[in-house]
Amino acid sequence: MIVQYDEKGWHIVTQRSHGLLAGQICARWKVTDQPEKWVETLIATAEHDDVYNEFERSPLIDENG
Numbered sequence: 084m085i086v087q088y089d090e091k092g093w094h095i096v097t098q099r100s101h102g103l104l105a106g107q108i109c110a111r112w113k114v115t116d117q118p119e120k121w122v123e124t125l126i127a128t129a130e131h132d133d134v135y136n137e138f139e140r141s142p143l144i145d146e147n148g
Contacts, residue, residue: 098132105129 085096106129118124 102129102132105131 084098085094085101087094106125109125109128112121
């Protein structure tokens, strides 16, 4: 997870969001340059962080904020 704070507040990018963004970037791969196992590569890229579901393990915000 990427957590950044600035004067406007917190910016949080979850592992799942990161994986989905990676999948979107991968999906734009030039057709002529795609690897032999293209579908498998695209799925693996988009789902590479799915094992980390931080919301199920523990809440991001507790009684302290």
